[in-house]
Amino acid sequence: xxxxxxxxxxxxxxxxxxxxxxxxxxxxxxxxxxxxxxxxxxxxxxxxxxxxxxxxxxxxxxxxxxxxxxxxxxxxxxxxxxxxxxxxxxxxxxxxxxxxxxxxxxxxxxxxxxxxxxxxxxxxxxxxxxxxxxxxxxxxxxxxxxxxxxxxxxxxxxxxxxxxxxxxxxxxxxxxxxxxxxxxxxxxxxxxxxxxxxxxxxxxxxxxxxxxxxxxx
Amino acid sequence: xxxxxxxxxxxxxxxxxxxxxxxxxxxxxxxxxxxxxxxxxxxxxxxxxxxxxxxxxxxxxxxxxxxxxxxxxxxxxxxxxxxxxxxxxxxxxxxxxxxxxxxxxxxxxxxxxxxxxxxxxxxxxxxxxxxxxxxxxxxxxxxxxxxxxxxxxxxxxxxxxxxxxxxxxxxxxxxxxxxxxxxxxxxxxxxxxxxxxxxxxxxxxxxxxxxxxxxxx
Numbered sequence: 001x002x003x004x005x006x007x008x009x010x011x012x013x014x015x016x017x018x019x020x021x022x023x024x025x026x027x028x029x030x031x032x033x034x035x036x037x038x039x040x041x042x043x044x045x046x047x048x049x050x051x052x053x054x055x056x057x058x059x060x061x062x063x064x065x066x067x068x069x070x071x072x073x074x075x076x077x078x079x080x081x082x083x084x085x086x087x088x089x090x091x092x093x094x095x096x097x098x099x100x101x102x103x104x105x106x107x108x109x110x111x112x113x114x115x116x117x118x119x120x121x122x123x124x125x126x127x128x129x130x131x132x133x134x135x136x137x138x139x140x141x142x143x144x145x146x147x148x149x150x151x152x153x154x155x156x157x158x159x160x161x162x163x164x165x166x167x168x169x170x171x172x173x174x175x176x177x178x179x180x181x182x183x184x185x186x187x188x189x190x191x192x193x194x195x196x197x198x199x200x201x202x203x204x205x206x207x208x209x210x211x212x213x214x215x216x217x
Numbered sequence: 218x219x220x221x222x223x224x225x226x227x228x229x230x231x232x233x234x235x236x237x238x239x240x241x242x243x244x245x246x247x248x249x250x251x252x253x254x255x256x257x258x259x260x261x262x263x264x265x266x267x268x269x270x271x272x273x274x275x276x277x278x279x280x281x282x283x284x285x286x287x288x289x290x291x292x293x294x295x296x297x298x299x300x301x302x303x304x305x306x307x308x309x310x311x312x313x314x315x316x317x318x319x320x321x322x323x324x325x326x327x328x329x330x331x332x333x334x335x336x337x338x339x340x341x342x343x344x345x346x347x348x349x350x351x352x353x354x355x356x357x358x359x360x361x362x363x364x365x366x367x368x369x370x371x372x373x374x375x376x377x378x379x380x381x382x383x384x385x386x387x388x389x390x391x392x393x394x395x396x397x398x399x400x401x402x403x404x405x406x407x408x409x410x411x412x413x414x415x416x417x418x419x420x421x422x423x424x425x426x427x428x429x430x431x432x433x434x
Contacts, residue, residue: 004393006362007386011334014359014386021385047383047408048265081413084301117228142231145223166264168238169224169231176221191264196298196413 018044026052034062037213038186038204045200054189056179061160064184065134065205068159072096073132075202077195078119078165082138085199090206101125119143127156136162138198141174148177161185162201164193235261243269251279254430255403255421262417271406273396278377281401282351282422285376289313290349292419294412295336295382299355302416307423318342336360344373353379355415358391365394378402379418381410 009017022043031039035057042051072095077083083100091098101107101122110121119140126133127150135158137143144163150156163178163185165171175187186201207213226234239260248256252274259268289312294300300317308315318324318339327338336357343350344367352375354360361380367373380395380402382388392404403418424430 004390004397006390009386011328011332011359014334018385044384046263046411047385047388079302081298081302081416085296085298085412111228115228117231142228167261168235168264169226171264173221173223180221194263194411194413195302196411199298 015044025049032057034060034208037208038062038201041200041204041207042188042197045196046194048192050190050192051188051197054192056185056187056189058179058184058186061184061186062205062208065160065162065186066209068132068134069094069096069205069209071132073134073159074099074129075134075136076100076122076126076129077136077138077198077202078102078122078143079139079195079198081195082136082198082202085196086136086202087206090210091202094209097131099126116146117142120146123147123150123156133158134160134162134202136198136202137165138162138193138195139165141165141167141170144174144178145170148174148181151181151183158183161187162198163187164197164201166193166197167191232261242266249274251277251425254425255279255418258417258421258424259405259414262413263411265409267407267409268405268414271409273402273404273406275396275401275403278401278403279422279425282377282379282403283426285349285351286311286313286422286426288349290351290376291316291346292351292353293317293339293343293346294353294355294415294419295319295339295360296356296412296415298412299353299415299419302413303353303419304423307427308419311426314348316343333363334359337363340364340367340373350375351377351379351419353415353419354382355379355410355412356382358382358384358387361391361395362387365391365398368398368400375400378404379415380404381414381418383410383414384408 022040074097076099080100088098102118107118107121111118120142123143123146161178163175171191178185239257256272291314293316297317305315319335324335324338328335337359340360340363378395378400380392388408395402
């Protein structure tokens with residue numbers, strides 16, 4: 001081809017090889033078994049080793065999320081990008097459904113009326129749902145802040161919050177608010193996160209179930 | 218609420234305030250005007266200042282991309298996540314369309330037959346299109362490698378390549394291959410990138426047009 005060297009890897013082996021490289025570069029760092037696959041998948045998705053340090057898990061968060069999915073919890077996310085990235089097929093095989101209300105007309109109306117973001121309004125819609133919920137926020141800190149208020153008002157009680165909005169305005173504080181509640185959480189402390197990370201953490205849970213990677217007893 | 222401090226920012230002002238913070242933290246670094254908005258939007262999307270250093274632009278790449286969109290170029294991307302994140306409405310207002318072939322049945326068949334990835338097969342499908350193309354690769358280095366081969370075989374000649382796959386196997390090399398061609402490119406050198414970054418660079422171009430941020434003469 002030319003002087004640029006390509007490694008020969010079978011298409012089906014690329015992900016496996018990537019995880020080997022990530023493990024090598026993490027060296028002798030030790031993670032809790034249930035957290036390790038989430039952390040490595042976030043690094044795989046971003047090529048950013050900061051996720052080895054910034055991911056925070058409340059007690060048994062991964063197991064609680066997995067049990068939620070196994071008993072049919074729905075996932076609500078704050079971006080259509082995250083929705084596009086989450087493995088719907090695996091989620092639906094356990095009875096759950098995937099939702100993003102951001103493009104809904106009633107959300108646009110509600111946000112305009114209240115002078116809030118559509119992401120905040122979409123959390124209010126989530127609070128009207130009867131199903132068990134996993135809330136995955138990858139973009140809007142305003143969604144996490146509204147979610148915090150709804151929790152305090154006892155209007156919503158998610159099984160798990162995946163709190164990984166990205167950015168510069170109230171992102172750090174919104175994550176701290178969520179970590180101050182009693183609700184199980186997986187949060188990327190600091191400014192980093194994103195729709196890709198939100199989708200990736202949901203998929204890490206789904207794939208642990210699919211691939212039976214964790215002793216759930 | 219509690220001791221955690223939230224900054225009071227009007228929902229409509231959050232993006233503006235974010236860009237102000239990014240500009241402050243970049244300090245006195247100077248970028249080319251046309252590249253600056255792309256770089257800052259990538260930092261805005263990822264909270265990762267590495268993009269101030271790793272984004273590489275061939276000569277006039279941003280202007281070429283913008284002129285492509287203005288004259289109706291289509292965008293082909295390698296993930297449905299990127300497709301979900303790109304502002305279709307603005308693109309379509311200039312006559313372009315947005316494509317991702319990854320979930321198409323003919324792509325699955327072609328990949329299986331050839332023993333290649335679906336991303337590589339989807340580049341072959343792009344090569345059969347008659348329209349002007351911007352190719353935005355956010356995930357699969359195999360897509361960039363196949364794209365390089367198709368360029369060398371003179372089977373495709375995109376107006377612009379946005380080459381920002383993420384990961385550990387052949388990602389760095391695949392980007393170097395693209396930068397060795399004559400095709401205009403915007404590439405995130407190194408391992409970083411992602412569907413979010415691919416979408417973000419497309420949107421940066423689209424919003425520069427919508428907001429008339431650049432002198433295009």
